[in-house]
Amino acid sequence: MLEVKDITKRYGPLVAVSDVSFRVDRGETIGLLGPNGAGKTTTVSIIAGLLSADSGEVLIEGNQVKSDTDPVKLKIGLVPQDMALYDQLTARDNLTFFAALYSLAGAKAKHAIDDVLNLVALSDRANHKVGTFSGGMKRRLNLAAALLHDPQILLLDEPTVGVDPQSRNAIFENLETLKKRGKTLIYTTHYMEEAERLCDRIVIIDHGKVIANDTLQALHQLLPVTNIIAVELDLVDGFKPEQMLALPGVKSAELKQNTLRVGVHDLSREAPGVLRWLAENGHCFHHVSSEQPDLETVFLTLTGRSLRDS
Amino acid sequence: MIPFLALVRKDLLLFFGDRKAVVVGILVPIVLASFFGYLFGGQKGSAEMSKVPLLVVDQDGSDISRGLIAQLAGDKNLDVKPATLDDARESVRKGKATATIVIPKDFGKDAGRALFTAASKPQLDILYDPSHNVELGMVKGILAGAVMQTVSKEMFTGSGGREMVDESLAHVEADSQLPADVRKPLRDLLSSVKELNERQDERRTSGASGQAEVSGGLTMPYETHEEAITSGQNVEYNGYAHAFAGMGVQFILFMGLDVGIALLTLRQTGLWQRLRAAPLSRTMLLGSRTVSASLMAGFILAVLFTFARVVFGVRILGSFAGFVGVCAAFSLMTAAFGLMVAALGETPEATRGYSIMATLFMVMLGGAWVPTFIFPAWLQKLTVVIPTRWAMDGLDAMTWRGLGFSSALTPIVVLLFFALLFGGVAVTRFRWSVEG
Numbered sequence: 005m006l007e008v009k010d011i012t013k014r015y016g017p018l019v020a021v022s023d024v025s026f027r028v029d030r031g032e033t034i035g036l037l038g039p040n041g042a043g044k045t046t047t048v049s050i051i052a053g054l055l056s057a058d059s060g061e062v063l064i065e066g067n068q069v070k071s072d073t074d075p076v077k078l079k080i081g082l083v084p085q086d087m088a089l090y091d092q093l094t095a096r097d098n099l100t101f102f103a104a105l106y107s108l109a110g111a112k113a114k115h116a117i118d119d120v121l122n123l124v125a126l127s128d129r130a131n132h133k134v135g136t137f138s139g140g141m142k143r144r145l146n147l148a149a150a151l152l153h154d155p156q157i158l159l160l161d162e163p164t165v166g167v168d169p170q171s172r173n174a175i176f177e178n179l180e181t182l183k184k185r186g187k188t189l190i191y192t193t194h195y196m197e198e199a200e201r202l203c204d205r206i207v208i209i210d211h212g213k214v215i216a217n218d219t220l221q222a223l224h225q226l227l228p229v230t231n232i233i234a235v236e237l238d239l240v241d242g243f244k245p246e247q248m249l250a251l252p253g254v255k256s257a258e259l260k261q262n263t264l265r266v267g268v269h270d271l272s273r274e275a276p277g278v279l280r281w282l283a284e285n286g287h288c289f290h291h292v293s294s295e296q297p298d299l300e301t302v303f304l305t306l307t308g309r310s311l312r313d314s
Numbered sequence: 315m316i317p318f319l320a321l322v323r324k325d326l327l328l329f330f331g332d333r334k335a336v337v338v339g340i341l342v343p344i345v346l347a348s349f350f351g352y353l354f355g356g357q358k359g360s361a362e363m364s365k366v367p368l369l370v371v372d373q374d375g376s377d378i379s380r381g382l383i384a385q386l387a388g389d390k391n392l393d394v395k396p397a398t399l400d401d402a403r404e405s406v407r408k409g410k411a412t413a414t415i416v417i418p419k420d421f422g423k424d425a426g427r428a429l430f431t432a433a434s435k436p437q438l439d440i441l442y443d444p445s446h447n448v449e450l451g452m453v454k455g456i457l458a459g460a461v462m463q464t465v466s467k468e469m470f471t472g473s474g475g476r477e478m479v480d481e482s483l484a485h486v487e488a489d490s491q492l493p494a495d496v497r498k499p500l501r502d503l504l505s506s507v508k509e510l511n512e513r514q515d516e517r518r519t520s521g522a523s524g525q526a527e528v529s530g531g532l533t534m535p536y537e538t539h540e541e542a543i544t545s546g547q548n549v550e551y552n553g554y555a556h557a558f559a560g561m562g563v564q565f566i567l568f569m570g571l572d573v574g575i576a577l578l579t580l581r582q583t584g585l586w587q588r589l590r591a592a593p594l595s596r597t598m599l600l601g602s603r604t605v606s607a608s609l610m611a612g613f614i615l616a617v618l619f620t621f622a623r624v625v626f627g628v629r630i631l632g633s634f635a636g637f638v639g640v641c642a643a644f645s646l647m648t649a650a651f652g653l654m655v656a657a658l659g660e661t662p663e664a665t666r667g668y669s670i671m672a673t674l675f676m677v678m679l680g681g682a683w684v685p686t687f688i689f690p691a692w693l694q695k696l697t698v699v700i701p702t703r704w705a706m707d708g709l710d711a712m713t714w715r716g717l718g719f720s721s722a723l724t725p726i727v728v729l730l731f732f733a734l735l736f737g738g739v740a741v742t743r744f745r746w747s748v749e750g
Contacts, residue, residue: 049587052590087583
């Protein structure tokens, strides 16, 4: 559906993206994950035809965007990171305008507008000025405006920036609906939980380069541990967690306050041995749970830096 | 065509949607144009010009000085008041009076003597406000005429004048230095004046009537008839026409500037990304903005001139087609100017400052504030490179000057040339890429 091949973009001495490559199949959702300034927006801008790459190419169903008016652009819908709406106009006037940019008018435009307003649950606010909308409503309308011409590929550049959890959830539900409709989504974010919830595959970008490109499960395999056993101990006096590294299958062990975290690869095989060792050595515990490392840990493992601190 | 019309419609919706801005944008030029129109001639030129405040210090107290003051007071352009020297100086210094004429002691006697002989001329001091040089010239001109009339009248008909003639005759006879070929005609002239005065006296004594009395003294040997050359006979100059054209030009230029700044601001927003992501050509994006800005400019001009027509009687006395042509060409030029600002500007904040300065220069040098004929000759020649000068000339020609379409052609062509020039710069220098 979409193939990004070795694209590079420089701004003077600064290399914004360097030899970035990935492909997205029809109906797939991929997350472009990386810290601010990693090159995500530049990559999306090149795919949308807003920027030309210094080298490399972007193919949409095998075709390059060759000019401003190339019909290939009809296959793409862009949801910019900044709100792209006219506050002074009503929601319907905004959508009528954006529909017209794709030559939609009359009944076709009305049908498309009603459809997208329904999808983002803003039908009842269609005739209200956008300036009166909450941040979350504007974000939903921002998404709706990109769907009017029914594009196959949707480029979403951090579409949940600055919205409350409830609105973010509403946007996720909209995107999940679009996934079910078979749309191809490319979603840039620096929120791990968003990528984990939505994406089939994750492309991690750092300093303009792709440093990982795989499914969530496969990325977890890159980690030294894939599961963590969290044990809340009754007494921790004299307890030395490094003693546990001698146990078979235990890759890490750390104690914070009274919670012991033990990293293992195979939970079902290693957990009984860990708990037995604790009991046999007189370390009573009152709560046991298991956790999976998140993408933050993946990023930390791959770059040596925390994603949010980058 | 659907996207193009939608882009134009959206710009117009945004423009007219901000009703306060529209009202202010039209009200301000109307108020300013009304004010400037009143200052520069008013409706049909009937507004009374303010008189030049003039003080006179009479240290002579003679018939001639009193006659001179009366002559000055009779001039419609002067507001003459008597004053002491100290008060007069203070008034001029404070700007309450434009000038003061000081008539020195013995002015009447000395002026009469100087009229016929080589006696030294008395001096009239004029104390003036240096910020009123133009009025000073006018006061000096009126004063010259008044002095000649008053002094010569007194010499030919007044009692003081008779004494002066006798005295001058005696002086001529006694002056051994006077060459013989000068002495004789001068004696004859003074004797003739004396004889004339005696005959006038006899007529008055005998009560003779039926014959016109010889008017006393010298008078201006001509009279003037003033005719304002406008679009036709009995069509008076309407100062509001130029004022409304000037303010219209100014505020439309500012509107064009706003269009450019708005485009620069737009480039920094997601809206620009959305527009660029759509399958729209660059010509369509800039062209639609040119059309919408031109329509807005045309609307503002139409409202201004309609107001001027209804309230101040400003009429399109020349070619209506020429007027529409000049308005359209100027509107197009303004839109292209706005696009050029957007193309050359880096950021809205930085661009606003220098483009306001450039706009004000164009307005000032184009004659929108004051007519260009007030400018020095070299500046008048220089301003032909300013597009607003052509807009003003074209609008003046089509309104109060009442000229035909042919007089609008040159302004239209020049304005279209500037529109092409600015548009060309805009298209070639516009930065289309969106930085990631």
